Amino acid sequence: MAGFTFGKKEKKMGIRASATRELVFRNCFVPQENLIGKEGIGFILTLRVLDRSRPGIAAQALGVAQGALEAAVDYARQRVQFGHPIIAQPVVQDMLAGMATGVEAARALTYAVARMIDGGARSFTEESAMAKVFASDMAMKVTTDAVQVCGGTGYMRDYPVEKMMRDAKIMQIYEGTNQVLRNTIALELRKRKGRHA
Numbered sequence: 001m002a003g004f005t006f007g008k009k010e011k012k013m014g015i016r017a018s019a020t021r022e023l024v025f026r027n028c029f030v031p032q033e034n035l036i037g038k039e040g041i042g043f044i045l046t047l048r049v050l051d052r053s054r055p056g057i058a059a060q061a062l063g064v065a066q067g068a069l070e071a072a073v074d075y076a077r078q079r080v081q082f083g084h085p086i087i088a089q090p091v092v093q094d095m096l097a098g099m100a101t102g103v104e105a106a107r108a109l110t111y112a113v114a115r116m117i118d119g120g121a122r123s124f125t126e127e128s129a130m131a132k133v134f135a136s137d138m139a140m141k142v143t144t145d146a147v148q149v150c151g152g153t154g155y156m157r158d159y160p161v162e163k164m165m166r167d168a169k170i171m172q173i174y175e176g177t178n179q180v181l182r183n184t185i186a187l188e189l190r191k192r193k194g195r196h197a
Contacts, residue, residue, distance in 0.1 A: 001028060001029075001030075002027075002028065002029070003025060003026050003027045003028030003029065004023070004024070004025055004028045005024045005026070006021045006022070006023065006024065007021050007022030007023070007024055008021065008022070009021055012170075013166050013169065013170075014163070014166035014167040014168070014169055014170055015167050015170055047125075050128075050175055050176060051124060051125050051128045052117065052128070053175055054128040054129060054131065054132035054175050054176070054181075055110055055113045055114050055117065055128055055131050055132070057132050057135070057136065057171055057174070057175045058106065058109070058110040058113070058131040058132045058134070058135035058136070059110055059114075059135075060171060061106065061132075061135040061136045061138065061139035061168065061171045062103065062106050062107055062110055062135050062139070064139050064143065064164050064167055064168050064171070065099075065102070065103050065106065065135075065138055065139040065142040065143065065168070066103055067160070067164055068099075068139075068142050068143040068145075068146035068161050068164045068165070068168075069096070069099045069100060069103055069142055069146065071146060071150070071159075071160055071161050071164075072095075072096060072099065072145070072146040072149040072150060072154075072161065073087070073096060075149060075150045075153065075154070075159075076092050076096065076149055079150075079151075079153075086149075092149060095145050095148065095149055096149065098145070099141075099142045099145050099146070102138040102141060102142055103138065103142060105134070105138070106131075106134055106135040106138045106139075109130060109131045109134055109135065110131045110135055112127070112131075113127040113128055113130075113131045125184065125188055126184070126185055126188035126189070129176070129181040129182075129184045129185050129188075130185055132171075132175060132176070132178075132181060133178045133181050133182060133185070135171075136168070136171035136172045136178060137172060137178060139168040139171055140165075140168045140169060140171070140172055142168075143161060143164045143165035143167075143168040144165055146161040146164065146165070147161050147162060147165050
């Protein structure tokens with residue numbers, strides 16, 4: 001379409017398999033038939049789309065965290081120090097247990113909001129934001145802990161957990177930063193009138 005171009009391909013810290021480019025509109029005429037919804041309600045439509053897409057970010061975060069947990073457990077079973085696999089050390093067990101608990105809690109929250117949406121709920125802004133915030137914060141913690149469990153090996157590019165850690169960071173940022181989404185959750189809490197026990 002005349003007036004529409006792409007900016008340069010950005011070099012990112014993580015999710016490098018996904019191309020990120022600025023969308024540039026200069027004197028770009030958009031015909032009436034391309035209008036989505038009614039004129040003037042674009043912001044409202046965008047918020048509704050984000051309510052539906054945030055559980056997808058939660059699921060993405062969940063997958064990255066699950067992969068990091070599995071890699072850390074595999075490494076801890078194989079890495080031997082002082083004659084024993086490091087998975088036998090209480091400090092490593094504690095970290096892995098915390099990681100596993102976070103992954104399962106995020107899974108439950110993500111699946112719950114997905115069931116709400118699939119069930120035809122009219123409003124799920126709060127639950128969608130909660131799933132995205134919790135799962136992405138959990139993914140950042142789990143991937144960081146996975147690097148720690150794997151030690152110097154985990155910090156190397158030859159091992160997958162360093163990539164997972166870099167990829168996890170963006171999930172706390174896009175589709176609404178977690179700081180902003182906490183405000184959204186608080187606003188929804190203020191609106192409540194006995195909706196939840």
